[in-house]
Amino acid sequence: MNSESVETTQKLAKTLAQIVTPGTTILLHGDLGAGKTTFTQGFARALGIKRPVKSPTFTLVREYQTPDFMLYHLDVYRLGEEGGADDLGLAEYFNASSVSLVEWSEYIQADLPSDVLNVTLTRTDTYDKIDQRKIEVTATGSHSQQILNQLEQTYGLDN
Ligand SMILES: Nc1ncnc2c1ncn2[C@@H]1O[C@H](COP(=O)(O)OP(=O)(O)OP(=O)(O)O)[C@@H](O)[C@H]1O
Ligand SMILES: [Mg+2]
Structure with a gap:
């Protein structure tokens, strides 16, 4: 789908937040x-989180x-500067009783x-449309596919 504003992006995030299990x-x-x-901010707000949602700075995760x-927001951008990491115990955040959102997940493969x-945001902005983004959502397993199916039903992703 195409998003032409922060509000549209956060509306999709909100819809997804109401579907996830x-x-x-x-x-x-x-x-x-x-x-x-x-x-992530739109997603968290839809779940009633009042605390400001910003990327973790001193840690990799905010809870x-x-x-x-429990909702976990991981931003592991910093690990990229160290060539990635694979034994930080981060796997414990991906469990059956919580929901996690991950920025720069390629560093913790x-x-x-x-x-x-997978939610992929791509800048498609031009000089007169600076807020344009393309947003694509894909699933890699049966749990995520179920969520995606519901998202497509409630929110046309084809536009
Ligand atoms: N349609 C849009 N959807 C999302 N953000 C938008 C849109 N249009 C403009 N923006 C702006 O783009 C910026 C996105 O910043 P944001 O911090 O969310 O990026 P990020 O992907 O988390 O980057 P980083 O990798 O540095 O963490 C914000 O300043 C936001 O206001
Ligand atoms: Mg960020």
């Missing part, structure tokens, strides 16, 4: 400034309690579960 891992892909954290599950929802 514990055990869902969402990998957010896209360049610096594509909108991964912006997406939020929602009524139904070994810790990731196989069934994930």
Whole structure:
């Protein structure tokens, strides 16, 4: 789908937040400034989180309690500067009773579960349309496919 504003991106995030169930891992892909954290903010707000949602700075993970599950926001960009990592114990965040959103997941490949929802944000902005983004969502397993099917039913992704 195409997003022409922060609000549209966050509306999709909100719709997804209302569909996810514990055990869902969402990998957010896209360049610096594509909108991964912006997406996460819309997602967290829809789950009633009032604390400001921003990327972790001193740690790799920020944790939020929602009524139904723990929400983890991982941003492991820093690991890229060290050539990646695969034994930090991050796998514990991807479990059946919580939901996680991950920025720069390519740096923790070994810790990731196989069934994930991929959300890819691409800047498609031009000089007169600076807020344009393309957002693609794909699933890699049966749990994430179920979530994606529901997302497509509630939110036409083809536009
Ligand atoms: N349609 C849009 N969707 C999302 N963000 C948008 C959109 N249009 C403009 N923006 C702006 O783009 C920026 C996205 O920044 P954000 O921090 O979310 O990116 P990021 O992908 O998390 O980058 P980083 O890899 O540095 O963490 C924000 O300043 C936001 O206001
Ligand atoms: Mg970010």
